[in-house]
Amino acid sequence: MAHSTAIESNNIWGGGVAPMKASYGKLMMWFFLLSDAFTFSALLITYGLIRYSHPAFEGTIDEFAFSQEYWPIPEMVFEGFPFLHGIHLPLVFVGLMTFILILSSVTMVLAVEAGQRMDRKGVEKWMLWTILGGLTFLGCQAWEWTHFIVGADTANNAAGNTFMGANLSMNQYGPPNFAALFFFITGFHGFHVFTGVVLNFIIFYQAVVGKLERTGHYEMVEKVGLYWHFVDLVWVFVFTFFYLI
Amino acid sequence: MSVADIQIEKDLHHDGHDDHHEQSFISKYIFSTDHKTIAKQFLITGIFWALIGGGLSVIFRLQLGFPDMELYWLKPLLGKWITAEGKIDSEFYLALVTMHGTIMVFFVLTAGLSGTFANFLIPLQIGARDMASGFMNMLSYWFFFVSGVIMFISFFLETGPASGGWTVYPPLSALPQAIQGSGAGMTMWLVSMVFFIASTLLGGINYITTIINMRTEGMSFTRLPLTVWALFLTAILGLLSFPVLVAAALLLVFDRSFGTSFYLSDIYIGGEALPHIGGSPILYQHLFWFLGHPEVYIVILPALGITSEIISTNSRKPIFGYRAMIGSMLAIGFLSFIVWAHHMFVTGLNPFLGSIFMFLTLIIAVPSAVKAFNYITTLWRGNIKFTTAMLFSIGLVSFFISGGLTGIFLGNSALDINLHDTYFVVAHFHLVMGSAAFFGMLAGVYHWFPKMFGRMMDERLGSIHFWLTFVGVYLVFFPLHYIGIAGFPRRYYSFTSFDAFQTFTDLNSFVSIAAALTFFAQFIFLFNFFYSIFAGRKASLNPWKSNTLEWTTPRLPGHGNWPGAIPKVFRWAYDYSKPGAKDDFIPQTVPLSETPESNLPNEVEEAKAEAKK
Ligand code: HEM
């Protein structure tokens, strides 16, 4: 668009050009993510409000036992690790999950960067790693959920707490909404990760068959990249809310 | 963008030279990606829903105005919802109110208004060939369509449609045991809303990116017509508030269907305790009104934008305070996110928080007043052309002021204790939102009809329609203030069962008669609209002598809008009656260098720079 350069030099907002130097597709992704961020914020605020309408456990961590009377301490709930039954490993597994997801963001950056160099092989390689990272995260989450649903050792239960495991309306760890919110919010996030993996796969496929190369640019990789980073970023907040505070 | 542009230009080339390349009926009128066709689809669907929504209100006004009337004659329409005594079933009454509110707020005044005018005007007024993504735009319409179909089907359920009010507060809406309408009807309401929100977001993202990226050369943000500004801010409000409704609705779905207790706690039904503990219905209200308040501005801003355009054109004067208009819309948009709790003053909200929200709420009166004064000052000593569109725009200003004033009463957290959930609130929002936005929509239809269909609507029928509706609206809603101040709660089935309200029986009958007449006056519009599409007088290219770009297109613009190159823009949209100018309007496409006789001192420099290029 040669004719627009004159205007561009004095006023990029003057029309005839894309002022943010971003294609409309990328802008759309940004605005979608902005809007999605509001959905997640609403959910996390919901979590906060319900969490603080319940009493917290008062006492030292050694005395802690699961009870319907107070909100549980996350470290005591999320302490399992596959194949290491009975060992108290607070937040180790979820830490690993988080690490894997963040790593997949790094590989995504590399995929985008390869795309900018028009390096088809690089895009394929790094997209594949990103997809694997996403799938691993989902697998870990499936284990985490199963562990949560099946239940922990009875030893931790306070007197009168006979229900084992968790579902949407009851759980052994604490008030019903503790598990309900856990399922809802991590589930909603997991659904986003799943969608991301599907999108990544579609783009990976298009890269492999050479479709993207033919269009002359790898912008689609950048767009799914934005989405993927967003999903990772949201996880950091979900992780903080559910596991750290 | 450039790729799409070239693509369309190629198509255009085609259309111009060989006519056998016609699109099929389906891709031209049904699954069209042309923004103008999509706009018309939104408009016609909106009109359809307006008729249904309006019809429902006439039915429940019959109950309120004539509680002893026998309604057997409605039996063919309503079936078992007319009881053996010939009365409207009292639970169905609630369903009527709920559906009326939902349909009007979401289907008519959000999709019908924004959907129509954002689609139609954005590309035409910023000088673009189409929306950024025509495909998403088409999806946006069809999601809206599906959402409507689902809502429509819910009328025919055994247990009736949703009936917890358009705000669907839990616990009422969460517990099927509580009321029939909270059964399948409520489920369908929620599903329908999911589609609706998807439609709004698809549309909104498209509008925003189109406005940022696709403006023609010279169309800077400070030259955008105020309609486009309004639609831009509306889309942003929707983009940021609807997702919160998504969250609220999903949580409600879980409470209803999957046994969670996010909104529920300590409930007894028929003496029996429900298992739900630990949630809070107030939480839902916070989430809902975080959408709900911006939503009322999503409804009114496009109408205000349309009005700015029409009032300026037909006063033959530049809009007074163009930048102040933009500023006040920005302020309203920003403030609308931090006032939501004024709907919750009597929920047990901390009075200190209440006074903060009261303060923020009352601040909104300032930018609102700026807008009202700017309309009046634009009209002041203008060379006013009373076209039908102009009449409706002036009507909008009137409603916006009289309804806005009662907002100031309601915004006062102490007064609101008396007024909350009474007919005073109903009067407030029907004037300031309902009628004002409805008038904005009608004004827009009358004004842009020539561009949509290439023909003119009949002005005489138009002004009859205007006067009947304008007077009708005041006759309906003004008396409601008195009924509200007397304390009558909204959404109650019957007035007559309370001694205190016996004296209002006549007034209520009066309101109901006025409502029915106003409703029937709309058929004048319908006739005018459909008749003119086929047999109206052919429109000239620029019938209102307006400055904006849409009037530089052919009488019936094809796909791509301009047959040749996209016009460039050299000035703002409001050069009406510029001192020294030959005509009383100078379109945006006229370069400053061609109008030395009327250039202002600061424009002389610009004209020189322009000429050099
Ligand atoms: C001066 C500006 C305004 C102020 C101070 C104001 C204040 C209020 C307050 C405090 C309420 C809550 C009343 C209650 O439920 O007790 C209310 C209700 C409402 N307002 Fe306004 N308002 C203003 C302008 C508007 C505008 C411009 C619109 C729409 C375009 C609007 C639409 C509504 C609606 C729809 C409701 C009722 C919602 C419901 O409960 O169903 N208001 N207003």
Ligand SMILES: [Cu+2]
């Ligand atoms: Cu409000």
